[in-house]
Amino acid sequence: MVRPAPFSTQTSGDLTAxxxxxxxxxxLGDGDFxxxxxxxxxxxxxxxxxxxxxxxxxxxxxxxxxxxAAAEALRQACALDPEDRLGAGVLLAQISGEPVMPDAxxxxxxxxxxxxxxxxxxxxxxxxxxxxxxxxxxxGDPLKGTMSEVLDLGCGTGLMARALAGTSMAFTGVxxxxxxxxxxxxxxxxxxxxxxxxxAFLMREPDARYDLxxxxxVFCYVPDLAPVFVETRRxxxxxxxxxxxxxxxPGAGVIIGGDSRVHHAPRQIHDWAAAAxxxxxxxxxASTRRDRGIPVPGALFELLKP
Ligand SMILES: C[S@@+](CC[C@H](N)C(=O)[O-])C[C@H]1O[C@@H](n2cnc3c(N)ncnc32)[C@H](O)[C@@H]1O
Numbered sequence: 025m026v027r028p029a030p031f032s033t034q035t036s037g038d039l040t041a042x043x044x045x046x047x048x049x050x051x052l053g054d055g056d057f058x059x060x061x062x063x064x065x066x067x068x069x070x071x072x073x074x075x076x077x078x079x080x081x082x083x084x085x086x087x088x089x090x091x092x093a094a095a096e097a098l099r100q101a102c103a104l105d106p107e108d109r110l111g112a113g114v115l116l117a118q119i120s121g122e123p124v125m126p127d128a129x130x131x132x133x134x135x136x137x138x139x140x141x142x143x144x145x146x147x148x149x150x151x152x153x154x155x156x157x158x159x160x161x162x163x164g165d166p167l168k169g170t171m172s173e174v175l176d177l178g179c180g181t182g183l184m185a186r187a188l189a190g191t192s193m194a195f196t197g198v199x200x201x202x203x204x205x206x207x208x209x210x211x212x213x214x215x216x217x218x219x220x221x222x223x224a225f226l227m228r229e230p231d232a233r234y235d236l237x238x239x240x241x242v243f244c245y246v247p248d249l250a251p252v253f254v255e256t257r258r259x260x261x262x263x264x265x266x267x268x269x270x271x272x273x274p275g276a277g278v279i280i281g282g283d284s285r286v287h288h289a290p291r292q293i294h295d296w297a298a299a300a301x302x303x304x305x306x307x308x309x310a311s312t313r314r315d316r317g318i319p320v321p322g323a324l325f326e327l328l329k330p
Contacts, residue, residue, distance in 0.1 A: 031073075033076055036076075037071065038070050038071045040070055044064075045067045045077055047063050048067060052084055052087070057084050060087075061085060064077050064081035065081060075105040075110055078100040078101035078104065078112070079098070079101045082094040082095075082097035082101065086115070094119065098116040102116065107126065107128035109128045109132050111129035111133070114126070125245050125247055125280075127221050131201050131202075133201075135201050135202060135203035135204070136203070137204075138207055141207070142181055151241070153312035154186070154188075154240050156312060156324055157184070161236075161267055172192065172193045174193045175198070176195055176196065176214075177198060177222045177237060178200075178242030179199050180199060181207035182207065182214065183240070184240045185197065185211060195214045196217075196218070197216070198220050199222075200219070200220070200221055200222075205219055222242070223252055223255060226252065226256060231259065232259070232260065234259050234261065236266075236267065237259065237264070237266045241269055242268070243268055243288065244270065248278070250300070253266075253297060253302060254300045260329040263328070264328075265326060265327070265328055265329075267326045267327075269322055269325075270322055271285055271288070272290055273287035276289050278292060283320075302329060303329075304325065304326075305328045306326040307323060307324070307325050309321075309322075310322055310323060
């Protein structure tokens, strides 16, 4: 396997190029997109192999409405950063309509966010998905006192286990971000934590292991849920429940929204559930957080393995 060339996100290794880049960044922030585009182009003349400058050039071109130039710059960034730590592919997906969400980008995003995740999301963005999913589950079939095996997909810092704590559940958590998992570990609520991509993890789990599989605000990073639904059904016991939130959009299928998150059409969720032979027991239109003060459209689902 060819390993991607390592690069720093802080410096191109050329001081003059770094200075041009910093000026470009300032121009971008000031809304002077023509100057920003020119400064990033100058940066790339000096440091053509530095992915952050290609990504920045793409952002300036996008702001100027030049999608073709932006797409070309994003393709260059992806070629130089095959793991896509910077998420250039996510922006490219917004232009092309082909939804992608690279694991390395998601892991990097949340590693960086982990230390302030709880205070920022719960405090500033009014994030309520764990409590809302808990309320939905209680309403569907009150959570019993008997011990249940729960798989928390994309467990993050452990807010879902904290919301469900005290309900006699044994939690397994899986997440792409080691930084988020380190915080989840400190809750002392998980019997097992794994750093892995959730579908890859599910595929390694034995049949009929779990009573409940849950995913709070995670599928907005997973475009194709078809195989996730199939594998979740397999790892659930008969009568097992699958509860999750999604960010929705009024059109059809799956898109990458302007917020660089995955938006699923509710119809698509129903189609995937039917294909995986999971019954839709509850569907509740609900906003689980705010973005710049505006409630983000979404829905909660409870699916059942018959
Ligand atoms: C917005 S956070 C939500 C965390 C937690 N569920 C909660 O409610 O607080 C999304 C989490 O999903 C994880 N994630 C996203 N895509 C993933 C994937 N494909 N496999 C595993 N974890 C993923 C991220 O690393 C992040 O920790």
